[in-house]
Structures are given as C-alpha cells and as structure tokens.
Amino acid sequence: MTTSSVIRRGTPAFLRANVAFFLSAFAIFASLYSVQPLLPIFAAEFGLDAGTSSLSLSVTTATLAVALLFASLVADRLGRKTLMVWAILLTAALGLLLPLAPNWYALLAIRTLMGLTLSGLPAVAMVYLAEEMDPDALGFSMGLYIGGTAIGGMAGRLLSGVLADWIGWRPALLVLGVAIAAAAIAVVLLLPTPHNSARTRLGLRDLARLIRLQFNDAGLPWLFASAFLLMGSFVTLYNYAGFRLALPPFNLSHSAIAAIFVVYLLGSISSTWAGGLAQRLGRRKVYWILVLTMTIGVFLTLIPSTPIIIAGLAIATIGYFAAHGIASAWVARRALVGRAQASAIYLFAYYLGSSVLGTLGGYAWVAWGWNGVMLVSGGAAIAALLVAFRMVQLPPLPVPELPPEPPTAV
Known part of the structure; x- marks a missing residue:
C-alpha cells in the first residue's frame, strides 16, 4: 500500500466511502x-405455527x-467493489420482489436467495476498509460501518413492524424495499474503486486447510461455540417475544411490539463500552460477566409483567451485544494464521445458531408456550455461560497477540 493510494481524512473520497459504507450496512x-x-x-x-413462520x-x-x-473466494476473483455492488443491488431487487410473493413457498424462496446475496457485503467490507483507509481514518470508518449495521437492523425491524400495523405487511415491505433500493443506488455511485486489494486467489484446498487450522487452537473452537449459543439464544428470545406480547394479558399492538427493538441502541452503546473495559481489565475478567448479564435478562422475561419483560429484553440486549463484540474481536486476536477464515467460521x-435455535424455539413455543422458549433460549444462554467460564481458564497464547481488530458486525 502506497501513501498516495490510501483514503485520507478530509478528502472527497473519504466522505464518499464513509457514506457508502454506512448506507450499505444499513441496507444489508x-x-x-x-x-x-x-x-x-x-x-x-x-x-x-410459530416455528414454521420463523423460517x-x-x-x-x-x-x-x-x-x-466461500465469499472470500468470490471476492478474490471479482474484486472487492464488484462483489459489494452486486451484493447490494441483488439484495435490493429481491427486497422489492418480496412483497409480491404469491404464497409462503415463494416468500421462502426469495428469502433463501437473499441469504446468498447478503453475504457479499459483510464478508469483505472490513477487509476493504482495512486495505483502503489511511490508518488515522480507519477507526472512524470501522465504527461508522458497525453503527450502520446496528441502525440498519433496528430500522428494518422497527419500520416493517410499525408500517405493517398501519398499512399491512406487503406495503410495509415495499416501502422498506424502495428505501433499501435507493440506498443501494447511492452505494453504487459513491463507493470508491479500491487500489490496494490483495489478490491471494485461494483455492478450495487452501481454504479447507486454513479452516482446519483454526480448530488446532485451544480457544477458537470455544469462541465458535459461543457465537452459536449467544446468537441462537438472542434471536430465539426476540423471535417469539412478539407472539407472547400480542396475547392476553399483554395485548400489545404490532407497532408497540416493533417499538421494543429501539433497545438495540443500548446494545450498540454497550458493545463500545465493553470493548474499552475489556482492554483495561482483560477479556477473561469481563466476558463471563457480560454473558451472565444476558442470561439474567433472558430469564427475567419469565415474569408476566410487561415492564419487566421489556426490562429483561433490554438487559439481555446489553449483555448480548457487549459479549458478542468482545468474542468477535477475540477471534481476530487468537487467529495467528488465517484470520479471515477464523472470522468466517465465527x-x-x-x-447457524440463529437458524437452528431460532426455529427450534418456535416449535417449543407451540408445545409449551414461553416456558418452551426459555428451554431453548435460556438453555443456550446457560450453555454460553459455561463456555465463558471455560474461556477464563485458557492459558495465554504462546506468542505475542496481534493488534486488536474491531468487532464483527451483527
């Protein structure tokens, strides 16, 4: 990387890149x-039933x-910008098709294809920034991108839920789809062409070898298990909170239920705060406390009181985002070889935790109500806490750790 080719603060390219990355994170x-x-x-x-709808x-x-x-293999061949542009344009196109789905199976088919197109951006976004941004500008740009992922996730949930209550789910998704399409066009026009992309051109054998290496480390497999359990517990909790709160004695509207997702802002704040705390005190001392915080929040939702349930969701959100931020950065610190592959496995x-436990929780809800959801979500949270206790006992790496990287986007 030459000093003349990096994107510096205060330049037009810096403004274009940051706006493009914020909008792309929001849209995806x-x-x-x-x-x-x-x-x-x-x-x-x-x-x-609830489990099938969660599909x-x-x-x-x-x-x-x-x-x-496998997205990194595609990026090596197409280029970072090309993959990102096609990813966001195809995602936007599928989003506009979604409200036109004539039946449930067509809706699932569109959402399955969307999983493929969505992968193109988070797989290479942070790599693009690390390669193209001047070191003095990188922290700001990474933070803005991660903020865009949190705001995008919250806004997508909030807008679709509130608008569905007013105008129906199909028009709600159409309005959101138009907004995402506008953001996608802006990204295509604004995103600077990269000049420092590394073209390693890994083959499938190289990829498989690097993936296997990650499981030779004493800590990485535990962090991968944490990712499965934390995300599975968290998504299960939110997937079926709406079903519960719509029923007596709560009887909340879809708008009121969607508004609960505003607590995601607390999660964005907590992840930043926890990162600084972990840097001062050490990850091993902080991580298990954050997982315990999430677990307490999960089980608070057992109390049949609307304010306490919302408080439980808020506490679980704070603990989850903080723990996830530390765990994802921890992966990058421990992976001395194949850091991109380690992050991809994470x-x-x-x-995968979101998919498996998120759907399993729906069938547990049908069978046993909220106690069933707690069996899945609460059970996964307790398992994640046991994994966190195991992480405390890990010996330090035998070689100096690499410089810290920002947490993986949610």
Missing part, C-alpha cells in the same frame, strides 16, 4: 432482519452462514 442488515417482527403476521396470514428469517441466516465461508456459527 435492514433487509436481513425486516421480517423478524412480522413472524406473528406471517403465521396468521399463511396459517402457520422466513432462518432460511436467510442459514444460507448466509454457508455463503460467508460468523458461520453465529448465523
């Missing part, structure tokens, strides 16, 4: 999570999980 994560508050509506519209999210995250493992486990 709004697309991914827009259906989560609509699960009770899908169940009523298509005559489904509208689970098929996307499952496809995304697998696609992330994200694979992360979204």
Whole structure:
C-alpha cells in the first residue's frame, strides 16, 4: 500500500466511502432482519405455527452462514467493489420482489436467495476498509460501518413492524424495499474503486486447510461455540417475544411490539463500552460477566409483567451485544494464521445458531408456550455461560497477540 493510494481524512473520497459504507450496512442488515417482527403476521396470514413462520428469517441466516465461508473466494476473483455492488443491488431487487410473493413457498424462496446475496457485503467490507483507509481514518470508518449495521437492523425491524400495523405487511415491505433500493443506488455511485486489494486467489484446498487450522487452537473452537449459543439464544428470545406480547394479558399492538427493538441502541452503546473495559481489565475478567448479564435478562422475561419483560429484553440486549463484540474481536486476536477464515467460521456459527435455535424455539413455543422458549433460549444462554467460564481458564497464547481488530458486525 502506497501513501498516495490510501483514503485520507478530509478528502472527497473519504466522505464518499464513509457514506457508502454506512448506507450499505444499513441496507444489508435492514433487509436481513425486516421480517423478524412480522413472524406473528406471517403465521396468521399463511396459517402457520410459530416455528414454521420463523423460517422466513432462518432460511436467510442459514444460507448466509454457508455463503460467508466461500465469499472470500468470490471476492478474490471479482474484486472487492464488484462483489459489494452486486451484493447490494441483488439484495435490493429481491427486497422489492418480496412483497409480491404469491404464497409462503415463494416468500421462502426469495428469502433463501437473499441469504446468498447478503453475504457479499459483510464478508469483505472490513477487509476493504482495512486495505483502503489511511490508518488515522480507519477507526472512524470501522465504527461508522458497525453503527450502520446496528441502525440498519433496528430500522428494518422497527419500520416493517410499525408500517405493517398501519398499512399491512406487503406495503410495509415495499416501502422498506424502495428505501433499501435507493440506498443501494447511492452505494453504487459513491463507493470508491479500491487500489490496494490483495489478490491471494485461494483455492478450495487452501481454504479447507486454513479452516482446519483454526480448530488446532485451544480457544477458537470455544469462541465458535459461543457465537452459536449467544446468537441462537438472542434471536430465539426476540423471535417469539412478539407472539407472547400480542396475547392476553399483554395485548400489545404490532407497532408497540416493533417499538421494543429501539433497545438495540443500548446494545450498540454497550458493545463500545465493553470493548474499552475489556482492554483495561482483560477479556477473561469481563466476558463471563457480560454473558451472565444476558442470561439474567433472558430469564427475567419469565415474569408476566410487561415492564419487566421489556426490562429483561433490554438487559439481555446489553449483555448480548457487549459479549458478542468482545468474542468477535477475540477471534481476530487468537487467529495467528488465517484470520479471515477464523472470522468466517465465527460468523458461520453465529448465523447457524440463529437458524437452528431460532426455529427450534418456535416449535417449543407451540408445545409449551414461553416456558418452551426459555428451554431453548435460556438453555443456550446457560450453555454460553459455561463456555465463558471455560474461556477464563485458557492459558495465554504462546506468542505475542496481534493488534486488536474491531468487532464483527451483527
């Protein structure tokens, strides 16, 4: 990388790149999570149980999980910008098709394809920034991108849920789809052409070798398990909170239920705060406390009181985002070889947990109500806490750790 080719603060390219990355993060994560508050509506519209309706999210995250493992190979061949542009344009196109789905199976097919297109951006976004940004500008740009993922995920859930209450789910998704398409066009026009992209051109054998190496480390497999359990518990909690709060004695509207996703802002704040705390005190001393915080929040939702349930969701959100931020950065610190592959495995486990436990929780809700959801979500949270206790006992790395990297986007 030459000093003349990097993107510096205060330049037009710096402004264009940051606006493009914020909008791309917003568009991708709004697309991914827009259906989560609509699960009770899908169940009523298509005559489904809660577990089956959750497939509208689970098929996307499952496809995304697998696609992330191979997206780096595609990026090496197409180029960073080309992959990102096509990813966001195809995602926007599928988002506009979604409200036109004539039946449940067509909706699932579109959401499955969306998992493939969504993978193109999170797989290479941070690599693009690390390669193209001047070191003095990198921290700001990374933070803005991660902020865009949080705001996009929250806005997608909030807008689709509130608008569905007023105008129906199909017009709601159409309005959101138009907004995402506008953001996608802006990204295409604004995103600077990269000048420092590394073209390693890994083959499938090289990729498989680097993936296997990650499981030779004493700590990485535990962090991958944490990703599966934390995300699975968290998504299960939110997937079916809407079903519960729509029923007596709560009787909340879809708008009121969607508004609860505003607590995601607390999660964005907590992840930043926890990162600084972990840097001062050490990850091993902080991580298990954050997982315990999430677990307490999960089990608070057992109390049949609307304010306490919302408080439990807020506490679980704070603990989850903080723990996830530390765990994802911890992966980058421990992976001395194949850091990109280690992060890809972490994200694979992360979204696989969302798919598997998120759907399993729906069938548990049908069978046993909220106690069933707690069996899945609470059980996963307790398992994640046991894994966190195991992480405390890990010996330090035998060689100096690499410089810290920002947490993986949610």
